[in-house]
Amino acid sequence: MTDLFDPCEFNGLRLQNRIALSPLTRTRSNEAGEAGALQALYYAQRASAGLLITEATPVAAGGRGGPNIPGLWSDDQVAGWRQVTDAVHERGGTIFCQLWHAGRLSHSSLGGGAAPIAPSAMTQPGQFFTLAGPVPYEEARALRTDEMPDIVAMFASGARRAKAAGFDGVELHAAHSYLIDAFLRDMTNRRTDAYGGSVENRARLLVEVLEALVAVWGGARTAVRLAPIGHAYGAWDSDPEPLFTHVVERLNDLGVGWLDLVEGDTGISRTAEPGFDLRKLRRLFKGVTIANNLYDRELAIAARAADSADLIAFGRPFIGNPDLVERLRRGAPLTVADPRGYYGGGARGYTDFPTLEEEAAAAAG
Template sequence: MSSLFDPIQIGDLSLANRIVMAPLTRSRSPGLVPGELVVEYYRQRATAGLIISEGTQVCAEGQGYIDTPGIHTPEQVAGWKRVTDAVHAAGGKIAAQLWHVGRISHTSFQPEGRAPVSSTARQAAGQSFTKEGFVPNSAPRALRTKEIADVVAQFVHAARCAMEAGFDAVEVHGANGYLLDQFMRDSINDRTDDYGGSIANRARFTIEVMTAVSQAIGSGRAGLRLSPVTPSNDAGPDSQAQTLFNHVAEQLAPLKLAFLHVVEGQTGGARDYAPFDYAAMRERFAGPWMVNNGYTREMALQAVADKRADLVAFGRPFISNPDLVRRLRLNAELQTPDRATMYGGGAQGYTDYPALGG
């Protein structure tokens, strides 16, 4: 019977355990380049079987939050190289999460103040946090059909930059109402071209990105994050969510990705937010399966023992417990994160959470 603490091979990666640090935006990269504070933060958490970095922009247009790092310029590559070197020196493995927020952005983040891009021209409800504080998300423009290949190329460039920076793998962010999700869901996508309408058309962009990234860096170093029913970032439910994500899993299966990372329920909220058969989706993928959202120690142990998951990703517990793997192994008490220091700032609430003594 497999244990949460057993080693596992996923794609080209040999992991020391099945505990994954989920991607966590912390907004501590002024100038969009990770600095020494970020290096220390990830180094502290290197006992995870795999760290997945915070969302990292694949291009300038991909930014939607203040002080979030990118992975598309030489300066960003150099900054992340210091992070990956530190994680590797501490015995860990780390993947870069490749992120394009699409319409969840503001013109102040966009080159020359242009409109954000999306599958649609409809504005997303909600607000962006900018240097001027909270402001409504800007109205996007729908990508022209001929531009979509350019965005695929931006993901490929970022994946190659991640390899140059020393990452062990990449995770493409296809969840939480960001750009790939904006194409997949019919609650957002109102296109009439080859990327809109049918399930196959709406899934096309995601499959093209994953195919191109896999070809560029090797499928054994590429993963994808999906959130089939989450309402995050004004992502209304797809009218056929089960059929849509079953189709995506089927299309991904031949690529033999390193993993598929699935958020169960509402991201950061109710696990039973909406009905969905994750087991049926998993049957269509057949590769390493990573689960996420509110897992306790007991739930994680059971999920791996029952073979319902190969890996379990923890988010908020890793914020306040840099030694989470040891705490889970010992069934030790977990520290609670300070919400006031979640985003932005310095070392407080970031690198100053103590590890267990002894």
């Protein structure tokens, strides 16, 4: 017995169940960063999840983590996302847009020739994938203090466009060493101004952006994604417990309604380091908690039995199983998608996975 598959209501939203679609970058927009009919079908196929959270959606052309990612930095991109939200709502689904800036993990080829930005100047090891192929990461320049209002304004504009596109809420991507997370961590933030040094200062940009999102959406429709003990792109913080305790306290102050909490290193390990007990953050946060990272059916049922999270997010299993909720409900086998189809391309490896019913019909001839 479990309530994982039961309808529930949070912050005025009636959800079909307690399963969430975790954000999954699929790089299938056109070169202008516009979503369209293909994305509408993809999300509609997965609309049986209680809450859908879109792929990371950049709020600036230079904030993309790669090409062919649908964004919301332009009014021209609203109509494509409206196709998505209409298709999801027609199937009874609820969908949030995850707003994102990749920070140093972008490239000048996507930003009109401008260098990537970061809290402090640095060059990320490794390669960035452009339309022309992989290239080394470039040196990111440190943002000036007087540019911080511009960053906040980018997110506020993205939030307004998300509302115009018909989303049910927004989630701020503040994890995985992208711009907001890079400000939080002392490895990537070596500033000495009001946005660096103390925990309060390093969290300042996060708080200012969330204030702007709440002003557009209200706290009940605003979420944030955090990965307190993750090490994405080799980044870390020397003392994450006081940092993220402070962050969650500020989320409560702002009335933020949803916390998407990544447990461990996303897609890699649920026990990245001893760190601290993430259940402390769950107990501290006053809103809805979404548990995230490498969940399977058994872990999800156990998490609900222990009431360790309100919703459970699934990522990669949703790629090959558009009807994942029903497969989990029945304990049915899951399709394992070929990783070569994760990024780029068209419908193949994106919208061509059959449901249980379609498999049965094909088997019956």
